[in-house]
Amino acid sequence: MTIINPVNVNEIEFDQKDLAVFEIKDIKERIAVIRKHFFPRLELLRKSSLELVETIYDIDSSIGMGNISSPNNRKDATTNTGGDRASLGISGKRRDKNDPPLAVRNAQGKSKYIHSSLLTFEVTPDGDITVVFSLCSISSVESSFINKVKEEMQSNFELLNAVLMSIDVYYNLPTGEYSDDFYDLINLDSFNLLNNKNIKKLYFFSRSFDFPTNFENELWRLELAFVGLYPLLDLFISIGDGKETRFTEMLNKFNECYLQNKTKEVVDDDDPENVESELIAPNPKNGDESEIDRKEIESKLDFNPKSLVDARKRIYTQIVQRQGQPKFRSELLKAYNGKCAITDCDVEAVLEAAHIISYLGIETNCLANGLLLRADIHTLFDLYLISIDPITNQVAVSSQLLNTCYTELHKKVLKLPHKRDAKPSSEALANHYEKFLHNDN
Numbered sequence: 001m002t003i004i005n006p007v008n009v010n011e012i013e014f015d016q017k018d019l020a021v022f023e024i025k026d027i028k029e030r031i032a033v034i035r036k037h038f039f040p041r042l043e044l045l046r047k048s049s050l051e052l053v054e055t056i057y058d059i060d061s062s063i064g065m066g067n068i069s070s071p072n073n074r075k076d077a078t079t080n081t082g083g084d085r086a087s088l089g090i091s092g093k094r095r096d097k098n099d100p101p102l103a104v105r106n107a108q109g110k111s112k113y114i115h116s117s118l119l120t121f122e123v124t125p126d127g128d129i130t131v132v133f134s135l136c137s138i139s140s141v142e143s144s145f146i147n148k149v150k151e152e153m154q155s156n157f158e159l160l161n162a163v164l165m166s167i168d169v170y171y172n173l174p175t176g177e178y179s180d181d182f183y184d185l186i187n188l189d190s191f192n193l194l195n196n197k198n199i200k201k202l203y204f205f206s207r208s209f210d211f212p213t214n215f216e217n218e219l220w221r222l223e224l225a226f227v228g229l230y231p232l233l234d235l236f237i238s239i240g241d242g243k244e245t246r247f248t249e250m251l252n253k254f255n256e257c258y259l260q261n262k263t264k265e266v267v268d269d270d271d272p273e274n275v276e277s278e279l280i281a282p283n284p285k286n287g288d289e290s291e292i293d294r295k296e297i298e299s300k301l302d303f304n305p306k307s308l309v310d311a312r313k314r315i316y317t318q319i320v321q322r323q324g325q326p327k328f329r330s331e332l333l334k335a336y337n338g339k340c341a342i343t344d345c346d347v348e349a350v351l352e353a354a355h356i357i358s359y360l361g362i363e364t365n366c367l368a369n370g371l372l373l374r375a376d377i378h379t380l381f382d383l384y385l386i387s388i389d390p391i392t393n394q395v396a397v398s399s400q401l402l403n404t405c406y407t408e409l410h411k412k413v414l415k416l417p418h419k420r421d422a423k424p425s426s427e428a429l430a431n432h433y434e435k436f437l438h439n440d441n
Contacts, residue, residue: 005040009048009223012041013214014129022083022125030083031071038086039069042121045219046088049226056227056257057250064237066093068118087132089120089226092237103242106140116141117236119229121222130208131225133232148239152247157182159251166258167228168207168221178205204229228254328370329353335422336372341415342386342395345374352378356428367417368425380406387436388414390429398440 002018003011021037024030050061070087092115095101101111116135123129153160161182170178171185179185185202206225209218231250238245332353339346354373371388373381380386385398386406397410416423 004037006044009044010215012044012219013212014041014123015212016127018123018211019125019127024083027083034071034083034086035069038123039088042069042086042088042123045121045223045226046090049223050090052223052227053230057230057253061090064093064241065090068120070120084125086123087120089118090233091115091118092240102240104145104240105142107142108140109142112141112240115237115240117233117240119226119233121226127211128208129211129213129219129222131206131222131229132203133205133229134203135236145239148245149236152235152245156248156251159248159255163228163231163251163254164204167225169204169225169229170207171202171204204232224258228258329372331367331422332370332372335367335417335419336415339372339415340374340377341371342377342409342412343374344415350375354378354381356424356432367422369428371414371424377409381432384432384436384439387433388424388429390426390433396433396436398436400440 002013002015006012018037021030021033024033046067053059053061068087068089068091070085071083094115095113097113099113101113102115104112106112117133118135119133120131121129122132164182165180170180171182172178206222206229209222213219215223231247231254234250235245235247238247329352333348333351338348338351340351345351351372352375354371354377356369356371371381377386380401385401386409387396388394389396393414393416395409395412395414397406401407414424
């Protein structure tokens, strides 16, 4: 059963029953029900997406931005049509007459107080959800605004194109059709962006997902699309505010965190041929190649080893693994006196913050869920080729590593921090050890 007010982003789902609210005849009632029914889930999607925005782009997403939603509870709603979709997202903060106007003016040279671009999640009566970056009243903006947008998009075309293609984003054509050929948008006259025409009709949108849909399987893609489209929104808002743009910097950061490091999805958890794996070098004596399933979890749950669920449905690992990592690593370096908990290696450059339970968001960046490990040991630990016996605190080395240099680590006692709150959770170690035994068998 769909949860209307979910607590965690991984609980978000939509199904066909949700669409009944669009059939309510009375417009005012329909609008009220749409807001109550859809907005809690959309707000959680927005919140989660903005947390990722702040992590990747190293910004405070609340500065210069404001929340927007539609439909609104207008007093004259009974006299107008409305409630044909649920839309919630962000735009530049709206000014009132007591605030300074935007730096950009309208086409007639008059002051403007409302930004013209929006980034939203949208649910339609057709039973789908998507992310949209749209322009509102853009035709009233002076031509210099369009020229600045054009210059930024053209000078960053290759990177922008790579970002938009990677997150399955399209743009609309004046004919009502759509395309993912962004070269046409920026460099050809067919769309007339070069001639400052038709930009008021321009909008970008991600691929949509039909109901039923949930966060674990599909909606995480929309979160990623929201994050990938954020630099465009920031570009329009920055120009409107008369600020220096950071478009190039943001595109590069998305590229660094996602495009250069993304890993393929797991297509089918139950099919061993469709599991993301890494190859371990074969033993020349037997020629065997072992495919090790590299499990990752990226659901935003409170840290509790008893309740963790192995999602394994999607892995854009470098984005989520970097969230909170510097502080986490710094704390582990201090707790373990700058030495690997297994090898005693004290070369800081090769020491890494290892999660015992796979990364689940910033809640799992706690000392009780961490070990300071040398880089190669960290890799083997993540692959369940090395683990820790939770009862004896002795290192367990997989039989797949017999006759290798790692055999000497078998039954070596784990070095523990002196502070109680820094010691690894026995439940977390037991969870990892159980998976290690299963993998070794």
